Amino acid sequence: MDFLDFINFYLVPGIVLGAIYAVGAIGITLVFSILRFAHFAHGDMATFGAFVALAFVGTGMDPWTALPLVMAVTAAVAIAIDRTFYDYLVKRPKILTVMASLGIALMIRSVVQVVWGVDPQTYSRGIVRPESFAGVLLRPREIYTLVTVVITVTGLMAFLHYTRWGKAMRAMSDNPDLARLSGVDNRKVTMLTWAIVGALTAASGFMLGINTELNSMMGWNMLLPMFAAAILGGVGRIEGAVVGGLIVGLAEELSVLVVPSQYKSATAFAILLAILLLRPSGLFKGKVL
Amino acid sequence: MEFSGLLNYALFMGVLIGIYALLALALNIHWGFTGLFNAGVAGFFAVGAYVSAILTGAPAGDRLGGFELPVLLGWVGAMVAAGAIAWPIGRICLRLRSDYLAIATIGVAEIIRLVIKSEDWLTGGPRGITGVPRPFGELDYVASQAAYLVLVALVLAAIYWAVERQLRAPWGRMMKAIRDNEFAAAAMGKDVAARRLEAFVFGSAIMGLAGALFVHFNRSITPEAIDPMIATFLIWIMLILGGSGNNRGAILGAALIWIIWSASELLTDRLPAEMATQAKYVRVFVVGLMLQLVLRFRPEGLLPEEPASRGNRPAGQG
Numbered sequence: 001m002d003f004l005d006f007i008n009f010y011l012v013p014g015i016v017l018g019a020i021y022a023v024g025a026i027g028i029t030l031v032f033s034i035l036r037f038a039h040f041a042h043g044d045m046a047t048f049g050a051f052v053a054l055a056f057v058g059t060g061m062d063p064w065t066a067l068p069l070v071m072a073v074t075a076a077v078a079i080a081i082d083r084t085f086y087d088y089l090v091k092r093p094k095i096l097t098v099m100a101s102l103g104i105a106l107m108i109r110s111v112v113q114v115v116w117g118v119d120p121q122t123y124s125r126g127i128v129r130p131e132s133f134a135g136v137l138l139r140p141r142e143i144y145t146l147v148t149v150v151i152t153v154t155g156l157m158a159f160l161h162y163t164r165w166g167k168a169m170r171a172m173s174d175n176p177d178l179a180r181l182s183g184v185d186n187r188k189v190t191m192l193t194w195a196i197v198g199a200l201t202a203a204s205g206f207m208l209g210i211n212t213e214l215n216s217m218m219g220w221n222m223l224l225p226m227f228a229a230a231i232l233g234g235v236g237r238i239e240g241a242v243v244g245g246l247i248v249g250l251a252e253e254l255s256v257l258v259v260p261s262q263y264k265s266a267t268a269f270a271i272l273l274a275i276l277l278l279r280p281s282g283l284f285k286g287k288v289l
Numbered sequence: 290m291e292f293s294g295l296l297n298y299a300l301f302m303g304v305l306i307g308i309y310a311l312l313a314l315a316l317n318i319h320w321g322f323t324g325l326f327n328a329g330v331a332g333f334f335a336v337g338a339y340v341s342a343i344l345t346g347a348p349a350g351d352r353l354g355g356f357e358l359p360v361l362l363g364w365v366g367a368m369v370a371a372g373a374i375a376w377p378i379g380r381i382c383l384r385l386r387s388d389y390l391a392i393a394t395i396g397v398a399e400i401i402r403l404v405i406k407s408e409d410w411l412t413g414g415p416r417g418i419t420g421v422p423r424p425f426g427e428l429d430y431v432a433s434q435a436a437y438l439v440l441v442a443l444v445l446a447a448i449y450w451a452v453e454r455q456l457r458a459p460w461g462r463m464m465k466a467i468r469d470n471e472f473a474a475a476a477m478g479k480d481v482a483a484r485r486l487e488a489f490v491f492g493s494a495i496m497g498l499a500g501a502l503f504v505h506f507n508r509s510i511t512p513e514a515i516d517p518m519i520a521t522f523l524i525w526i527m528l529i530l531g532g533s534g535n536n537r538g539a540i541l542g543a544a545l546i547w548i549i550w551s552a553s554e555l556l557t558d559r560l561p562a563e564m565a566t567q568a569k570y571v572r573v574f575v576v577g578l579m580l581q582l583v584l585r586f587r588p589e590g591l592l593p594e595e596p597a598s599r600g601n602r603p604a605g606q607g
Contacts (some may be wrong), residue, residue: 038388040328040395085581092588095326098388099525100584102328106522107577110570220518224399227392262407269396276389277381287385 004135010253016142016211018249022095024204024222025229025241026156027197029286032174033236033285034193036289037094041081041104042201042226048108049074049202049221050209051116054123063123064144067206071199078198079191087190105220113216120215145207152203153242156196160238165192173236225252225268234286243283247271293431300434302551304320306544307441308502311538313527314445314452315495321533321594322456323488324468329394330403331520333493336374337367338510339405342418345505349418352410360424364501370491371497374401379489384482398517406443406512417511421504437506444502445540453536464488484581519573523550526580532590541592550576 003252023077024046031039052073068090081104089097171179172189205219205225212218217265229248233240248268255267280288312330319325341363348355358366374397382393405412412418425436455461467474467481475481504510523546531542553575557568584592 032388038392040391085585088585095387095586096584098391099529100328100581102522102525103577103580103584106518107574107581110574110577113570114567114574207534224392224396231389231392260407264405267398269400272396273381273393276385276393280385280389289388 006167008135008137010257011250012136012138012142014250015246016249018143018246019146020204020207020211021222021225021229021249022047022242022245023149023152023200023207024226025245026153026238027200027204028226028230029233029235029241030058030169030193030197030200032230033287034169035097035190036176037097038227039197040098040101041108042197042221043219043221044105044108045078045198045201045219045221045224046205046208047112047214047216048077048205050205050214050218052202053206053209054116054121054214057123061246063206063210067148067203071202071204074202075195075198078194078201082190082194088182094224095236097289104148109220116216118216120213123210136181141210145211147207148203148207152200153238154271156200157238161264162276165189169193179284221265224265224272225249228272228275231280232271232282234282234284235289236283237282237284237286240282240284240286293560297431297434298322299502300438300549302547303433303438304506305551306547307438307445307529307601308499308506309524309547310540311441311445311448311499311502312496312524313531313543314448314536315361315492315499316524316528317533317539318452318488318492318495319346319369320528321535321539322461322464322468323480323492324387325383325485325489325492327394327489327492328391328521328525329370329396329398329401329517330496330524332394332398333371333375333496333515334500334503334520335398335401335405335515336371337411337497338504338515339418339500340370340497341367341501342353342504343411343421346418347420348574349413349420352413352418354418354450356433358421358506363505364498366503367497368494370496371500372494375490375493376486377487383485389543395517398521401498402512402515402517405515412512415512417509417514418504419509421508421510423438423505441506442500448498449540449579455577456536473499523547523576526576526583528590529588530590532594534594535590538592538594539591542590545591546576549579 020212024042026160028039028042028249031037031042049070053063053070056069057063085100086097089100117287128141160170168184168189169192171182171184172186176186177240204222208218208222225248226245229244230241232242232247233242233244248271251271252264252267255264259266275282312334316327316330319327341360343354344356344358344366345360346354347357374529378393378397406415409415423433423437424440425433427594428436456464463474463479464484467479467484471481499558507514527542527546528539530544531540532538550572553572557565557572560568
């Protein structure tokens with residue numbers, strides 16, 4: 001295999017997949033560090049976002065135009081789910097919320113299956129010809145995906161570091177009691193967190209859908225890689241989630257070189273176990289909750 | 290439905306309730322008494338089912354198997370295999386917060402499903418394994434079902450007795466002490482990690498046994514039978530509804546949820562074909578919603594855990 005083939009068939013798909021995981025993993029890490037529980041409905045929320053986008057595309061809208069709308073819709077749904085189901089458990093042991101989120105995952109998935117069915121679908125039919133950049137083949141959707149991820153991540157980092165609300169979120173992540181004493185409104189921060197998390201999951205589901213296909217299990221299959229990425233990067237670290245996502249995505253694509261391709265998705269699990277065993281705080285010194 | 294049909298259905302339900310009750314008991318060892326969040330019940334169940342099927346089944350040309358061992362040895366093999374898989378997972382994850390154990394066990398269940406779907410030489414792949422022998426299978430249908438029900442009931446009673454006895458023994462009190470305050474327990478010289486691992490392996494082995502009981506009843510197994518999410522999730526809601534920390538609650542929850550789950554199937558089967566598939570997903574939605582309602586309004590379950598003889602554990606523990 002020559003070097004260009006390696007780039008085109010392994011490196012580029014790995015980076016694209018990794019960037020998609022990264023966006024999902026940021027959401028995982030935000031919930032984990034600010035609200036302090038493992039959110040198992042994350043993947044299925046991504047599925048939901050992907051299918052809402054399909055509904056918009058069905059009206060004739062361009063998929064990438066639909067993306068911001070889809071992010072807004074899913075953000076609203078995430079807030080509604082929190083209000084309806086998680087909010088009441090906030091004073092109970094956190095593990096009950098984890099359990100509830102497992103149930104929410106099933107509920108969201110069954111809604112998707114009832115409304116959109118279980119057959120694989122795509123946003124657009126036909127084969128997209130990749131363009132060649134000195135031998136490196138890139139499809140437009142791959143370029144758009146990477147650009148979207150870069151914009152999303154830099155925007156979010158800037159928000160968290162330079163705005164009042166962003167600082168409040170970070171304060172609540174560091175120490176919720178102290179944050180409350182310093183006048184941070186925990187409820188509002190929780191809502192804001194869900195809005196951001198919902199938007200991010202929708203974006204990750206949409207981008208996975210446009211680069212591969214949509215099906216009702218797509219989000220569930222993303223769950224393990226997203227958790228692996230978040231824990232690998234270090235819980236609570238946005239930059240960690242990004243690096244973790246890229247590593248997991250690349251590892252999955254490269255794993256095909258050494259293990260049968262049907263075991264590609266086992267890679268995330270192997271990474272997860274390795275990191276839990278060797279360095280539970282992750283690469284970037286995150287929290288161990 | 291005529292009488293014999295009704296009787297058949299009741300026997301069938303009884304066996305499945307028994308098997309699910311066993312799973313709920315096993316999960317109760319993990320979650321109710323030890324506080325271990327195992328979200329991969331279906332994985333251990335599957336290992337038990339396939340191992341017992343391979344050990345006891347008739348020879349098949351295209352895959353491993355055909356050892357034709359006695360069914361009892363198949364059951365032992367199922368327990369050993371499920372426990373053996375639980376051991377390394379427990380070693381790695383039990384010292385971390387339970388969210389991490391949940392993630393890891395979801396992963397285990399997914400890997401097991403992947404292996405079952407991909408390794409044709411071992412599991413028959415998507416076609417699965419058929420022709421698994423059933424004890425008393427040579428009897429005529431109703432008698433065979435009834436005999437199997439008795440067998441399942443005996444196993445359930447034995448496991449119930451063993452678990453109850455173990456929990457009322459010092460071991461059980463120690464487990465609850467570790468669950469409620471591991472630092473205090475550790476300070477009193479209890480080896481928290483080793484005890485948790487014990488409980489994790491013990492419970493997983495029982496899940497494997499339940500898998501074996503299932504496969505010999507069903508006489509075959511395919512990857513569809515062990516949808517990780519549904520199989521695992523149903524057990525969870527059985528335990529939460531029945532009352533985690535209470536073995537009778539676990540059994541009650543198993544019976545209630547299984548009756549609701551299969552009765553709703555009877556209802557949806559009567560719908561026109563084009564709605565029937567969708568109704569299947571609505572059922573899942575309703576079960577998910579039920580969990581939310583139980584968690585919100587009755588998190589201690591129908592039969593709450595009996596308080597320890599002296600002092601109560603902190604309020605609000607699941």
